[in-house]
Amino acid sequence: MNLRTTCGIVLRIVGHGESDKLVTFYSPDLGRVTGIAKGARKSKRRFVNKLEEFTLLQLDYRLPRRQTGLLLISEAEVLTAHLILxxxxxxxxxxxxxxxxxxxxxxxxxxxxxxxxxxxxxxxxxxxxxxxxxxxxxxxxxxxxxxxxxxxLHRCASCRQAVGPGRxxxxxxxxxxxxxxxxxxxxxxxxxxxxxxxxxxxxxxxxxxxxxxxxxxxxxxxxxxxxxxxxxxxxxxxxxxxxxxxxxxxxxxxxxxxxxxxxxxxxxxx
Ligand SMILES: [Zn+2]
The missing domain is CATH 1.20.1440.120 (Recombination protein O, C-terminal domain)
Structure with missing residues (x-):
């Protein structure tokens, strides 16, 4: 399986098992996708402070073996952290x-x-x-x-009258x-x-x-x-x-x- 790269904004992170994280992100070329970051809950160095909600990441991943499976995220780099959020x-x-x-x-x-x-x-x-x-x-x-x-937002959907004063x-x-x-x-x-x-x-x-x-x-x-x-x-x-x-x-x-x-x-x- 070839290693691929994309960027994406993290929408949601959930723990998966004892050591993994599921990362749902929105990417300009993939759309909304979910990947699995193996070992991310055990503070593996490559993922520390990177897999966080609202962060724009560059992600290295491999395609899932099955059509419906999860992307396998192998590396992540922070492009924009949006820390204050x-x-x-x-x-x-x-x-x-x-x-x-x-x-x-x-x-x-x-x-x-x-x-x-x-x-x-x-x-x-x-x-x-x-x-x-x-x-x-x-x-x-x-x-x-x-x-x-x-x-x-220009007219009433029932009487079809244009939006106007007095109502x-x-x-x-x-x-x-x-x-x-x-x-x-x-x-x-x-x-x-x-x-x-x-x-x-x-x-x-x-x-x-x-x-x-x-x-x-x-x-x-x-x-x-x-x-x-x-x-x-x-x-x-x-x-x-x-x-x-x-x-x-x-x-x-x-x-x-x-x-x-x-x-x-x-x-x-x-
Ligand atoms: Zn009306």
Whole structure:
């Protein structure tokens, strides 16, 4: 088996047996793949401080013997560590959520350069960011687009009226887009209502390229409401929960009265 080289961003690490680690990463040429690093739990020198979440690595690997097997990772070199994402708990929770989104919205061995670019942008932006929830919101919005689930933020999916003043909107998963408050009467009361300001900011963010997203500013309440709306939209699409959201929401909505939701016993560190 020939030795091959790729680069990839680590999405998830789990222990495997007594001495190995399973490393799920997203690579521009392989897509989402999982490899096994033999001996990595026994602090073998070649893997020390390298196999960490959110790190951009150069990886030497061999193909699995079977089609469905794991890549055999033989060496790893750190290209970008993104260390602060593992030491600052808010940014850690944000990065975990983005990685969970990427894992859930992708399949194995289905590379997409746009997704790799989006992930790279998101982690680099979190590294610089003072407001992790803003990066989460923008990454989530663009991930939906790349994954083929771009919500229409310009008109109500039911009455088809263009978004306009005097109404509030919900991002309704069942409708696949916005519903105005005339069309949601009595439905979806657990979903956050978004003002026209929020909807317009999101619609604008959809059209911007990654290099221009950092400049956008969102009022805090807009961020929380919009990020919550995208969470509900995605768990409906995925038909499963996104576990990192609970921690992220608790950390990013401290002191907020909106959305009024329990913390499920999870609070900020220390
Ligand atoms: Zn309507």
């Amino acid at each position: 593992r030491t600052d708990f808010r940014r850690y929770a944000a990065a975990m959520y983005i990685c969970e989104l990427l894992i859930r919205f992708t399949r194995d061995n289905d590379p997409d350069l746009k997704l790799f670019a989006l992930l790279r942008w998101a982690l680099a932006s979190l590294h610089r960011a003072k407001n992790p929830l803003k990066i989460v919101l923008l990454a989530h919005l663009h991930l939906l687009e790349v994954a083929g689930y771009r919500p229409d 509030n909107y919900q991002l309704q998963p069942v409708a696949g887009g916005l519903l105005c408050d005339l069309c949601t009467a009595g439905h979806g009361t657990h979903l956050p209502r978004m003002s026209i300001q929020t909807v317009s900011l999101l619609a604008g963010a959809q059209t911007l390229t990654l290099d221009r997203l950092d400049r956008l500013q969102f009022p805090r309440q807009v961020l929380v409401g919009a990020a919550t709306a995208l969470y509900h939209f995605s768990i409906h699409l995925l038909q499963q929960d996104l576990h990192a959201w609970t921690v992220l929401r608790a950390l990013t909505t401290e002191g907020q009265t909106y959305p009024a939701a329990g913390r499920n016993g999870i609070g900020p560190p220390g």
